[in-house]
Amino acid sequence: MKDGCIFCEIVAGRSPAHRVFEDEEVLVFMDIQPVSEGHTLIIPKVHYENLFEATEDAMAAVARVSVRVARAIRQAFAPDGVFVAQTNGVAAGQTVFHYHLHLIPRWHGSLPQLHGRRTAAPEDLAATASRIAHALGGES
Numbered sequence: 001m002k003d004g005c006i007f008c009e010i011v012a013g014r015s016p017a018h019r020v021f022e023d024e025e026v027l028v029f030m031d032i033q034p035v036s037e038g039h040t041l042i043i044p045k046v047h048y049e050n051l052f053e054a055t056e057d058a059m060a061a062v063a064r065v066s067v068r069v070a071r072a073i074r075q076a077f078a079p080d081g082v083f084v085a086q087t088n089g090v091a092a093g094q095t096v097f098h099y100h101l102h103l104i105p106r107w108h109g110s111l112p113q114l115h116g117r118r119t120a121a122p123e124d125l126a127a128t129a130s131r132i133a134h135a136l137g138g139e140s
């Protein structure tokens with residue numbers, strides 16, 4: 001837990017987020033400024049600034065969950081593909097300094113963006129989170 005970190009606040013339940021899934025190690029929630037419908041973030045619950053700080057075990061936990069979430073996104077939204085990316089350091093485009101993995105549904109012709117420019121409506125994010133959570137539940 002790091003003071004002033006928005007993702008630590010979300011983990012602690014002190015800031016709102018449209019949660020999709022969580023276990024002991026990771027939390028999955030909707031990006032508040034989605035590039036496309038279904039844009040999801042996976043974070044370790046422990047604060048690591050980025051890949052340079054994170055433990056191999058924490059990254060393994062994120063990777064494990066990413067398999068299930070990517071399949072759930074595919075089931076829920078039927079995109080042509082899912083872009084998976086994460087950034088380490090300002091020069092790489094990192095804007096929130098708590099490790100996070102982006103899963104972004106893409107369709108043929110969509111722009112290769114990582115960060116959206118507009119905050120989505122809460123009801124839209126809630127509906128999207130619910131569709132992915134439902135697809136996750138249906139898989140297990």
Ligand SMILES: [Zn+2]
Binds near residue numbers: 002047048097098
């Ligand atoms: Zn944090």
